[in-house]
Amino acid sequence: MRPKYTTIKDIAKALDISVATVSRALRDTHDVSPETRDKVLAVAAALNYKPNFNATGLVHQSTHHLGVLIPTITNYYFSTVITGMQEVAHQHGFNLVLYLTNDSPEREQRIVQNLVRTSLDGLLACVSSRAAEYNHFQELLDESMPLVFFDRVPDDTIKTSKVVQDDYEGAFKAVEHLIQSGYTKIAHITGPKGLQLTENRAQGYLDALRKYNLPVRSDWLIYSGFSQQEGEMDAEKLLESRDRPDAVFAVNDRKAVGAILVLKRKGIRVGKEIGVMGFTNDPISEIVSPTLSTVAEPAYELGRASCQLLLNQLKKNTFVQEQVVLRSQLVARASTQRI
Amino acid sequence: MRPKYTTIKDIAKALDISVATVSRALRDTHDVSPETRDKVLAVAAALNYKPNFNATGLVHQSTHHLGVLIPTITNYYFSTVITGMQEVAHQHGFNLVLYLTNDSPEREQRIVQNLVRTSLDGLLACVSSRAAEYNHFQELLDESMPLVFFDRVPDDTIKTSKVVQDDYEGAFKAVEHLIQSGYTKIAHITGPKGLQLTENRAQGYLDALRKYNLPVRSDWLIYSGFSQQEGEMDAEKLLESRDRPDAVFAVNDRKAVGAILVLKRKGIRVGKEIGVMGFTNDPISEIVSPTLSTVAEPAYELGRASCQLLLNQLKKNTFVQEQVVLRSQLVARASTQRI
DNA sequence: AAAAGTTGCGAGAACGTTCTCGTACATGCT
DNA sequence: AGCATGTACGAGAACGTTCTCGCAACTTTT
Numbered sequence: 001m002r003p004k005y006t007t008i009k010d011i012a013k014a015l016d017i018s019v020a021t022v023s024r025a026l027r028d029t030h031d032v033s034p035e036t037r038d039k040v041l042a043v044a045a046a047l048n049y050k051p052n053f054n055a056t057g058l059v060h061q062s063t064h065h066l067g068v069l070i071p072t073i074t075n076y077y078f079s080t081v082i083t084g085m086q087e088v089a090h091q092h093g094f095n096l097v098l099y100l101t102n103d104s105p106e107r108e109q110r111i112v113q114n115l116v117r118t119s120l121d122g123l124l125a126c127v128s129s130r131a132a133e134y135n136h137f138q139e140l141l142d143e144s145m146p147l148v149f150f151d152r153v154p155d156d157t158i159k160t161s162k163v164v165q166d167d168y169e170g171a172f173k174a175v176e177h178l179i180q181s182g183y184t185k186i187a188h189i190t191g192p193k194g195l196q197l198t199e200n201r202a203q204g205y206l207d208a209l210r211k212y213n214l215p216v217r218s219d220w221l222i223y224s225g226f227s228q229q230e231g232e233m234d235a236e237k238l239l240e241s242r243d244r245p246d247a248v249f250a251v252n253d254r255k256a257v258g259a260i261l262v263l264k265r266k267g268i269r270v271g272k273e274i275g276v277m278g279f280t281n282d283p284i285s286e287i288v289s290p291t292l293s294t295v296a297e298p299a300y301e302l303g304r305a306s307c308q309l310l311l312n313q314l315k316k317n318t319f320v321q322e323q324v325v326l327r328s329q330l331v332a333r334a335s336t337q338r339i
Numbered sequence: 340m341r342p343k344y345t346t347i348k349d350i351a352k353a354l355d356i357s358v359a360t361v362s363r364a365l366r367d368t369h370d371v372s373p374e375t376r377d378k379v380l381a382v383a384a385a386l387n388y389k390p391n392f393n394a395t396g397l398v399h400q401s402t403h404h405l406g407v408l409i410p411t412i413t414n415y416y417f418s419t420v421i422t423g424m425q426e427v428a429h430q431h432g433f434n435l436v437l438y439l440t441n442d443s444p445e446r447e448q449r450i451v452q453n454l455v456r457t458s459l460d461g462l463l464a465c466v467s468s469r470a471a472e473y474n475h476f477q478e479l480l481d482e483s484m485p486l487v488f489f490d491r492v493p494d495d496t497i498k499t500s501k502v503v504q505d506d507y508e509g510a511f512k513a514v515e516h517l518i519q520s521g522y523t524k525i526a527h528i529t530g531p532k533g534l535q536l537t538e539n540r541a542q543g544y545l546d547a548l549r550k551y552n553l554p555v556r557s558d559w560l561i562y563s564g565f566s567q568q569e570g571e572m573d574a575e576k577l578l579e580s581r582d583r584p585d586a587v588f589a590v591n592d593r594k595a596v597g598a599i600l601v602l603k604r605k606g607i608r609v610g611k612e613i614g615v616m617g618f619t620n621d622p623i624s625e626i627v628s629p630t631l632s633t634v635a636e637p638a639y640e641l642g643r644a645s646c647q648l649l650l651n652q653l654k655k656n657t658f659v660q661e662q663v664v665l666r667s668q669l670v671a672r673a674s675t676q677r678i
Numbered sequence: 679a680a681a682a683g684t685t686g687c688g689a690g691a692a693c694g695t696t697c698t699c700g701t702a703c704a705t706g707c708t
Numbered sequence: 709a710g711c712a713t714g715t716a717c718g719a720g721a722a723c724g725t726t727c728t729c730g731c732a733a734c735t736t737t738t
Contacts, residue, residue, distance in 0.1 A: 004400075005456055005482070007694055018718045023696060033716060053458035054396035055694035058723045061343075063393065064458075065404075065436070074418040083413055086439050095458075097404070098435045100425050117344055118724090119392035119403075119434075143344070228622075257626055283567075287596055289603075289628040346724055357688045362726060372686060394724035397693045457694090684735070692727080699719090706713075 006047040014043050026051075062121050064094050066310060069111065069125040071103035071152075075254070076282040077299050078126070081150065084303025085124060092311055094121070103128045112136040115145075122146035122310045127154055129192050129226060134158050146313045150306040153196050161313065163306040163324040167197050170295040170328035171204025174249055174277050177293065179212050181336050183247035183275045187220035189234035189259065190251035198223070201251055201279065220245055231258025239266065246274055247336075253278035253285050256292055260335065276335040279328075290334035298326045345386040353382050365390075401460050403433050405649060408450065408464040410442035410491075414593070415621040416638050417465070420489065423642020424463060431650055433460070442467045451475040454484075461485035461649045466493055468531045468565060473497050485652045489645040492535050500652065502645040502663040506536050509634040509667035510543025513588055513616050516632065518551050520675045522586035522614045526559035528573035528598065529590035537562070540590055540618065559584055570597025578605065585613055586675075592617035592624050595631055599674065615674040629673035637665045 008026070012019045017036065024032045025040035026049075043049075057063045066089055073079050082096070089096050097120065101108040108128045113136050115123070123145060125137065134154040140147055141160060153162045178186050188205045191198040202221065209216050219241050224230045231250060235258060238245055250256035256278030263270050270276055270290050278285055281296035305324050313320070347365070351358045356375065363371045364379035365388075382388075396402040405428055412418050421435070428435050436459065440447040447467045452475050454462070462484060464476065473493040479486055480499060492501045517525050527544045530537040541560065548555050558580050563569045570589060574597060577584055589595035595617030602609050609615055609629050617624055620635035644663050652659070 009694075019695080020697085020719080021717055023694095024717090027696090031716065036716080050455050050457070052397070052694050053455050054393045054402065055723090056696080057393035058391070058397060058694080058725090059696045061723080072422070073412060074415060074422055076413060079413040079418050082437070083411070083439060086437060090439075096437045098421070098425060098437055100422060100429075116389050116392050118389070261626070284623060284626060287600070287623060288626055348724075358725080359689080359727085360687055362724095363687085366726090370686065375686080391724050394693090395726075397695090397724080398726045400693080680738085682735100682737070685733085687730105687732090689730085690728095693725090695723090697720100697722080699721100701718085702716095704713100704715075707711085708709105 005052070006049045007052065008049075010047060011040060011043050011049060014047070015039055057118075061118070063119055065097050065120050066094050066307070067097050067099055067115065067120045067123040067125075069099045069101065069108065069123060071101050071126060071128050073098070073100065076284070077151075077252075077280050077297065080299035081126075081303035081306075084300040084305075085307040086303075088304050088307040088311070094311070101128050103130070105131050109136045112140060115140070117143060117145060120145070122148070122314055124306050124310055125149050126152045127195075128152075129195060131195075144319075146310060146319075148306050148310045148313070150302060151197065155194075155196065159321055161309055161320075161322045161324075163302055163309060163326070164197070165297050165302060165326045165328050167200035167328075168204040168207075170279065170297075171201035171249070172208045173204075173328075173330050174279065174295050175205050175208035176212075177330055177332060178247045178249060178275055178277055178336060179208065179214065181275060182338050183336075184214055185220075185243070185245040186214065186247045186249060187217075187222070187238050187245035188249045188251075189222045189224070189231060189238070189255055191223065191226045193223045198251060205249060217243065226252055226254065228254040228258040228261075231255030232262050233258075235259035235262040239268075247277070248274065249277045249279075251279055253280040253282040253292060253294055256294070256335075257284060257288050260288055260290075260292065271335050271337045272339070275338070278335075281331055285331075285333065290337075293333045293336040294331050296329045296331050298328065302326055344391070345388045346391065347388075349386060350379060350382050350388060353386070354378055396457075400457070402458055404436050404459050405433050405646070406436050406438055406454065406459045406462040406464075408438045408440060408447070408462060410440050410465060410467050412437070412439065415623070416490075416591075416619050416636065419638035420465075420642035420645075423639040423644075424646040425642075427643050427646040427650070433650070440467050442469070444470050448475045451479060454479070456482060456484060459484070461487070461653055463487050463489060463645050463649055465489055465491045466534075467491075468534060470534075483658075485649060485658075487645050487649040487652070489641060490536065494533075494535065498660055500648055500659075500661045500663075502641055502648060502665070503536070504636050504641060504665045504667050506539035506667075507543040507546075509618065509636075509669075510540035510588070511547045512543075512667075512669050513618065513634050514544050514547035515551075516669055516671060517586045517588060517614055517616055517675060518547065518553065520614060521677050522675075523553055524559075524582070524584040525553065525586045525588060526556075526561070526577050526584035527588045527590075528561045528563070528570060528577070528594055530562065530565045532562045537590060544588060556582065565591055565593065567593040567597040567600075570594030571601050572597075574598035574601040578607075586616070587613065588616045588618075590618055592619040592621040592631060592633055595633070595674075596623060596627050599627055599629075599631065609674050610676045611678070614677070617674075620670055624670075624672065627674075629676075632672045632675040633670050635668045635670050637667065641665055 025037040148161045150163045222234045278294035285292035364376040487500045489502045561573045617633035624631035
């Protein structure tokens, strides 16, 4: 059986004063004399007093918990984002509560609908990749739950704040790098249709091709999922196409790694014959052979910014729709070297 | 401003009955007629009622939150463990609250000491690798906080439940595999001294060597950290030693990958000249070239088991010290092939 | 028909905290 | 001296639940 922890009442009893005074003293309000305040603090320390979050939460309609809704944490990008969030949350006395959707829209919906509103002050959310609709998030907003989306954000029907990286510019720079490295027949293997992130990167890809008057072929733009396995499948499909591309730009490093593995398996020299470019700058990009050129995403910073934005909204207590875009950076490695 | 959510009182008012009856109806207690219960449930659903965790927590001295204290989540093993925990917790209506120590003993200590006891029903903990003492955990136990350690567990001075993998057997099998693959001069690069996990694997390594009458050399057993970078440093040290080993068994895959990178950089053929063996079965072990032989850890299962153990303790409400050991499995790949 | 048991429900306290109001006393001003 | 103002504190309600009693209204037993 858990013992009772020391409460404000115990302190009051010990000093023979009222609980109200103790409460004031602990929160350092003006309406208390320095002497009593010091006495209270001394006794509180002696009795190892810790405030009861359930009680404070009850009266303030608030906990110190922020929810993080995310498809999975078993990859570099997402776990780094969370680490950034944790850093900011922790600094401000907030805790992070984890909700994993396993990238399943149904599970995401179930979790959001069953969210106990009163146990969360706000939510940081990254939608699942095959999301069809966002009503469950709209419900949350209708109940005035502070909500910030990050990375995979829903379309503009949901009026709320978002934090993303410059997916369009990142993709544009990536393709430009491929072009400047001498590749001319550039394919793009990406995630599911309908996701802003995917569409923005695809648009950057297309616009870069057009700027340099390079061929745009519909069978060189493949939508599927985000996994390494799907990267392998997409790469195989590209190799079968009649007009084989000489470079592949993948929506993320895992798909790029999948492509590299397929090329190596077929005896195609990565870089020399077919260039490969990723997106993320997962540590794996330095380990895979050849090392993978990629676009470094500011994962940690994105986590920090998302959390900071949410906390700001909580502070102000008024709803403002903000959008933060963080810059990515090109990292050239061996997989895009022709010689 | 957040609006007020529907409470039990609203339901009571709507049906003109007492809050006590509503409370009973919602929890399906015997002392309520089927008709009123159905009416209450109907109204509750209509008003989208969600219980207030702060209130229930206050009266029950419990939240539905479990803490997870862990050095970092940006690696395959830890993030998979958490995914397993999340699965079990979620099934039982519990939430996971994340605490990252960044593998810093000071930060770990600060977090544990400042843990608001009343906002957590129990704690799952993995100690930081350079931990010197465990008093802060003892304090937690003294206050009857249910506590389960996993993976990196403290020594036996702390009387509490633990969940680990069979580190000794796993290491023994790994070294046995190296020996059976034809390697005879086997080194071990491992984590910091004093950690049970490290010592158990080191002991498995030593016992395997002794069983097969192979040389045991003190400069072939290097203690350092768990990172890839430290793996590289350790490998370089081994290559400089007068009697160069012909195989390296690393305490985890990241260090093994570090070793492989060093060997490749020096033009040494991994497998043929020097065999490399890891521990974890990180997905990277299939991507690195050559692919890495390793010992597959039951990360997901370990997460599940730890959480289950903690929940069991909460249920019974009595303290029992249990220890769960999960089996690991050998995975042979290219990095231990001599031909 | 009276006694005993059962069933369904309500009143009110409790959990630990904050907040509003009230009050006793001291101090400042005319 | 008389009044306003300020200071330090206490009493008690409130937050949303659960839990312990108690009490009617039935039902069963004798």
